[in-house]
Amino acid sequence: MRVALWGPLPPPDGGLTRWMRTYLDAAPAAGIEAEVIDTSPHSAAVDAKSRFRPARVVRAGESLSELHRLLARRRPDVVHLCTTLFWATARDGLAVELCRRAGVPAVLHLHFSTQIIDWLRALPWPTLQAVRAVLGRAAAVVALAEELREYVQGLVPGGRVVYVPNPVDTEVFHPAAAPRASGAPLRVLFAGLITPHKGVLELARAVLAVDGLTLALAGPRAAGCPADYARRLDEALEALARQGRLDLLGEVPAAAMPEAYRGADIACFPSHAEGLPNVVLEAMASGLPCVVTPVGAVPEVIEGEEGRVALSVAPRDEAALRDALRALRDDPSRRAHLGAAARRRAERRYATRTILGEYAALYAQLTSAAR
Template identity: 35%
Template sequence: MKILILTNLFPTPWDPLRGAFNRQQFERLGQHHDIDVLTAVDFRERLRGVRGEVSVDSLRTDYFTFFYPPRFGRSLHAMTWLLSLWLQRGRRLRAAGYDCILVSWAYPDAAATGWLARRLRIPYVVKVHGSDLNVQASYPLRRRQIRSALRGAGAVVAVSRALAEKAVAIGAAPDRVHVIYNGVDSDRFAPGSRSEARTRLGLSSEEPLLLYVGNLKSSKGCLDLLEAFPALLATQSQARLIYVGAGPCRDALLERAAALACSDRISLAGAVPHAALGDWFRAADLLCLPSHNEGVPNVILEAMACGIPVVATRVGGIPEVVPDYAGSLVPPQDPAALSAALVEAVAREWDSSRIAAHASGFRWDDNVARLSGILQTAVHPPRVGSAA
């Protein structure tokens, strides 16, 4: 099939590390189909300039600039997203002859794509990730647009059962909603020597290492983790907390660490290419991701694939993929509960082989085969009354 993928979650020259999970999925999907990926780039991000190069095998990639009124009018963003796309790439889209559209992110991307697909007279499939439903659909005007997009879709793909249930509650037809967990690249994420990983990263071989991987923003719980960390230091004085990622909370983390008198035990490593994350996981004693809302974060699957236990919040699809023997779950925005979980987890003996074996069940080949079948069905739906 010839497929158009529309999303804001994909690497671009202005943000080369963005959407690594989509990159892995779409690159594999492109081995079976003829695919164009067209990524929306926020106009403010584009003004900040190019930050790297992006080359993805098996895909043709392009970008358009998403213009919108900042700070207000969020309910109009689907319209401005569509106008931005159509004015910049409309002629090419009309002439391309696509069989279907896969749109990854509910608002504004999917809300706008519903209108685009009707104009092009082709089916579309919506992939939802987490806060695109958990947060955006909590606003009435946006929720109505998301509902319309989900109802008009040939299928809705959710990365967790919790998110699938959310899509149905918003208005998606239950028989069109599919759960497909993300996969793990087993060549990059597998158990290995902790001491060798630490040596390659220039880290101490002795101190207990707590790792956070993700955007440094409050909704990911990075500040909650910092509030919980001193309790671990009280029992493990040489423990170190390393944040891998970038984002708006960086300065707040540094200021709060100074106020908590633990700056010497905190490190901010900055953003790291996805291909380099394996050593960070293997170097860690524990991954912690105390998000306020989620779908299923790939960093949790990847850490477990390296045999590393997880402390995370009981939100979204995380409880679906983290069994008791692979980690501990706590309520969101509860630093006291998080503190207790960290202390217990660092002291506990974990079965790394069992954790890695569990994570090996999340395979990109299975993921892409199912997604390909869903797209095929959207293009060639079964006839009413035909045999199953």
Template identity: 35%
Template structure:
């Protein structure tokens, strides 16, 4: 059987959804006996230097020719067309979400990234993406034929149901995700600034070093809203501490402006948490309607109204929590995800007892 050479830029151990997805694929393939290896690429993507592109080329071309090149979209979407063309027919591209749709890019930068990714994807043998919404986007805006796109929803691990905060404690709101512009935390702070009269506390868990200016702005916004005593910005924390944060939560909040899938939403579902999220990108489809209240991304007024309605309605939160817990049974597992991606990379996988 051919092997999978999984090329991933940067530090695979970073606590982000995309890297978490990549790590789990590699771990599941090891457990399944599927030959696969991690090919480390420079961390400068999606804005590689010429030296980094040369290093990338050497790393990829050093792989056996009959290996399948699975390349994370953070790198592949930024490949110059000449490099992508030179790998035509050998690459399976993994697209978490289009690079040009990352919030915070200047318009000309976003336009250039979108054009470069569209050009690179023309040369991929197949594309794996993480949601039906992203598949539709790649077909409609990037010209990728639907027949070449496979969906491998992120898996989720079974988890105990959240117990929530104690009765004499403020309602515990939880948000999880790196502090980057796309996550919309400034909008959440603006929404909460008008809800001081209600009894709540917010914990934000996620790396604070990915976009330092965004983190500084968020800290300033929290202070300016006089919410420093009610919002805890924890940064990245160990898995055990994150599990404890989910267990103590009463309401999960995701104010993202755009999501390619929204893995934290299924993690919240797995713990039976009611959800308040936006409709940005695939998030509208990831969370079931009976378990989640959804608002337009970037609308602080709508977010505040939704927050107030849920804070004031414990019976509604309980009903949403029950719906979330029921939905958890149908969530995909990581072994299923890994099998789908392996099947795209290695046609015939699983057909002869592989």
């Protein structure tokens, strides 16, 4: 199966670029021959506060030209378009139309969940109709959360809208061979962009309030953070640093992230909004007990046949976050139980072989229908 994969490659490293990398690594074993059309502008010389950046506009035109040439010369069986909608809707709508004219099925893969629903609900009626047209022209739409699948299906009743979650490589991300030394402070790991909506300020304050914990931050600080937020975050981090309870790892290379998880005792992702965060899947596959917030597709991820495999607290609830971390600190058996259950769930539902198999089956259905 020859697939043209449309989406951003790093740098920078983020959720969607991690998905791209995981897909490309696992595709050959699933019988998928993927060719990438990289949509990332790879430019730092842009206004961080604006979504309509010159580099993005230029790259959009280049990406569409690449897709047009690929459809004309090598004609893939399927085009898999990774999108977040928002500013990219016009670009991706043109990509879908190019595929339709070439007679090649286009899969439109939505890489946010509740954020997309909120955005769609707020659109003026004429703009919403334009977005509906883009969604309806795709041969299939992939949603990362069941809630988003149901909402989009309501917008395009006659369309094919399917739920396929993100994959995680459970061979790369696996538990440590031996537990960390007892008696040492427990290491709480956050991985991701340090920005207000990721809840890092609440996490830093919660760790500061619970003795016996250290905080490891694996990720860069976002440009353009509000000054008041930056000041309060710096105060909390400096207090942790004075006590020797802070490890600022910075932007960790993707190849080093598995060891970062295996060097932790607890993973914590207290986001205010998410799609389906890869870091949660990676921490689960690494056998870590997790503290999360019920945003985006996270509730679906942590609930299954294994029961609830993580502790869940409300977004922005610093007291609840503090209590959850304290509960895990005080109960080693609970940490072990949650970590083992999370690992089992990651292996059963989110392993790359499972998810890529679902994509391969979808592609086969679409190509059969197109004949």
